[in-house]
Amino acid sequence: MFLSWNRQVLRTYGFIDYLVFSSRTSYLRCSQEQLPHSSQSRRLHIGSVRADAVPFRKQLKDDAKRQRFAVDTWQEKRKGTSDDRLKKWQLTVGIEVHAQLNTERKLFSRARTSTSGNPNSHVALFDLAFPGSQPEFQKAVLIPALRAASVLGCDIQRVSKFDRKHYFYQDQPAGYQITQYYEPFAKDGQLTLYAHDGIAVEDCPWMTIGIKQVQMEQDTAKSIQQPPDVMLLDFNRAGHPLVEIITLPQIHHPQTAAACVRKIQSLLQSVNAVTTGMEMGGLRADVNVSVQLRNAEPGSCTYHGVSGLGQRTEIKNLSSFKAVEDAVTAERDRQIGVLEDGGHIEGETRGWTLGSTETKRLRGKEGEVDYRYMPDPDIAPVIIGQDLIDHISISLPVLPDEQIKRLTEDHQISLKDAKTLVELDDGERVDYFDAILSIMDVELLSQQEGMNPSKTTANWILHELGGLLSASETSFSENKVSARAMALIIQNLLKNRITGRSAKMLLSKVFNGDSRDIDTIIIEEDLQLEVLSMHNYETMAQSLLAENPDMVEKIRSGKQIGKVQWFVGQMMRLGKGKVEARKAEAILKELLRIDE
Numbered sequence: 001m002f003l004s005w006n007r008q009v010l011r012t013y014g015f016i017d018y019l020v021f022s023s024r025t026s027y028l029r030c031s032q033e034q035l036p037h038s039s040q041s042r043r044l045h046i047g048s049v050r051a052d053a054v055p056f057r058k059q060l061k062d063d064a065k066r067q068r069f070a071v072d073t074w075q076e077k078r079k080g081t082s083d084d085r086l087k088k089w090q091l092t093v094g095i096e097v098h099a100q101l102n103t104e105r106k107l108f109s110r111a112r113t114s115t116s117g118n119p120n121s122h123v124a125l126f127d128l129a130f131p132g133s134q135p136e137f138q139k140a141v142l143i144p145a146l147r148a149a150s151v152l153g154c155d156i157q158r159v160s161k162f163d164r165k166h167y168f169y170q171d172q173p174a175g176y177q178i179t180q181y182y183e184p185f186a187k188d189g190q191l192t193l194y195a196h197d198g199i200a201v202e203d204c205p206w207m208t209i210g211i212k213q214v215q216m217e218q219d220t221a222k223s224i225q226q227p228p229d230v231m232l233l234d235f236n237r238a239g240h241p242l243v244e245i246i247t248l249p250q251i252h253h254p255q256t257a258a259a260c261v262r263k264i265q266s267l268l269q270s271v272n273a274v275t276t277g278m279e280m281g282g283l284r285a286d287v288n289v290s291v292q293l294r295n296a297e298p299g300s301c302t303y304h305g306v307s308g309l310g311q312r313t314e315i316k317n318l319s320s321f322k323a324v325e326d327a328v329t330a331e332r333d334r335q336i337g338v339l340e341d342g343g344h345i346e347g348e349t350r351g352w353t354l355g356s357t358e359t360k361r362l363r364g365k366e367g368e369v370d371y372r373y374m375p376d377p378d379i380a381p382v383i384i385g386q387d388l389i390d391h392i393s394i395s396l397p398v399l400p401d402e403q404i405k406r407l408t409e410d411h412q413i414s415l416k417d418a419k420t421l422v423e424l425d426d427g428e429r430v431d432y433f434d435a436i437l438s439i440m441d442v443e444l445l446s447q448q449e450g451m452n453p454s455k456t457t458a459n460w461i462l463h464e465l466g467g468l469l470s471a472s473e474t475s476f477s478e479n480k481v482s483a484r485a486m487a488l489i490i491q492n493l494l495k496n497r498i499t500g501r502s503a504k505m506l507l508s509k510v511f512n513g514d515s516r517d518i519d520t521i522i523i524e525e526d527l528q529l530e531v532l533s534m535h536n537y538e539t540m541a542q543s544l545l546a547e548n549p550d551m552v553e554k555i556r557s558g559k560q561i562g563k564v565q566w567f568v569g570q571m572m573r574l575g576k577g578k579v580e581a582r583k584a585e586a587i588l589k590e591l592l593r594i595d596e
Helices: 002-011 035-042 056-079 083-088 139-151 254-270 321-340 387-395 400-410 415-439 442-446 453-469 481-493 502-512 519-523 532-547 551-558 561-575 583-593
Strands: 018-021 030-031 089-102 164-168 174-178 184-192 206-218 223-225 232-233 241-247 283-293 302-303 306-309 315-317 349-353 360-364
Touching: 002 018, 002 241, 018 174, 018 306, 030 321, 056 349, 056 583, 083 089, 089 321, 139 206, 139 241, 139 254, 139 387, 174 206, 184 254, 223 453, 254 283, 254 321, 254 400, 283 321, 302 321, 400 415, 415 481, 502 519, 532 551, 532 561, 532 583, 551 561, 551 583, 561 583
Parallel strands: 315 349
Antiparallel strands: 018 030, 030 232, 089 241, 089 283, 164 174, 184 206, 206 241, 223 232, 283 315, 302 306, 349 360
């Protein structure tokens, strides 16, 4: 019954001919029938292989080379774009971000959400638009949706409603998408971007972008193209709850557009509102791009209440921050070229492929009338209690901007390291940082001249431990170095009980599974620093200098001052963990007569 019904519906709309289950996979397979009147055209691509045919693999390699060359040429062209030309034109960008909410169930069915399950293994009747099936709103979806709206500073609407957005495509079997067009659950938010978010220089030190609304809607099925004429459909994603975040068209630089999407993703992840980010396909962006002369009469178009704009085009389904910046840049340059040549911009939907040099037309831009929006008669209004809104608001965690401010101002950590700590591993590293400092005697250590325990801790988390994680391809959640172990390693280092080389050896041992206490390892492995006399340092340094007269001459002549550090390394190697780098460097510079 299911296959027969789908076959009839698809034939009625004339889009694809039938659906069948593949014998090899659990995907739904969309194929085309060999209709008599089109048999000749369908056979045009079928025939015997020519003797001089180019192997398919070679074709792919040649195409890749041509594409790389085209991209390199385009990048050079971008660098040479006339500033005077850009000064004449004003770019305006509005963004629509679609993010998968972090929920166990789909929006209108009890089927589980899944990003890694077998194809079509988490599908309910309603997800397939099965006749007679009814939507059943899953209340738990409200929690991550409200977190997303709250972190963007939106006004939560006590009453919101769902609408039907009509269009037909194979990944949307009902012929419409359920969304919130007329009465969304959140409105009138704002997003503040700072210089450290990566905005354009022209927008520094900060700027604010308005959020028109945030609405809940259902995702579509996943389509997988199999050339030449087969499309596989995985309905696990169909009905997955989304929030669509619509910004006001207040962005005027491609770099800031990318920074806006990056900041939205960071905020949504910080409050556990979404499953994954752009890198895993959990977030996608559409950008609306228009240009107009700066000193001319205001444009005739109005979008989301902002008037005086030029005709816009929409670029769909951008899946990376780089794609956002490059697509906006390419479309800006295309529109400027068309207008300067006396043409006009058509309202249309365009596409962008990563590695491309230009956007491509997909179809004419649909308007509100084309989608035939109407209230969904099968879904009751969503009524949200003020107590839930208040609970969500007060239970939000510390946001990334507040974390960065705390790290840079209270702990004197560099902006770069603070931003990295906050952004890596969904905030797990900054929690690890705080746990380490809570164990260490930071106040006592800070009293020692020239010592910053917080900065040292951040450095060891990001670089020393980070290097071990990268080399072993281990995720941070699998890290075996407890906060207490790391605190003791750093504390012993700062108190000069061990050298930096010994501290790294300690960290490596614990990382690789050594369960002994840190103090026990230091004693049993003879890692404790034995204070050498200055005479010992001088003897060791003189011996090394005597063995390398050519290098000494180059250092004294000022040609290779950096080689002093090579001698420091050699002294530490010979000292087997007993030599302090600071003292070794000081005695070497004294013997080489190098002024500080």
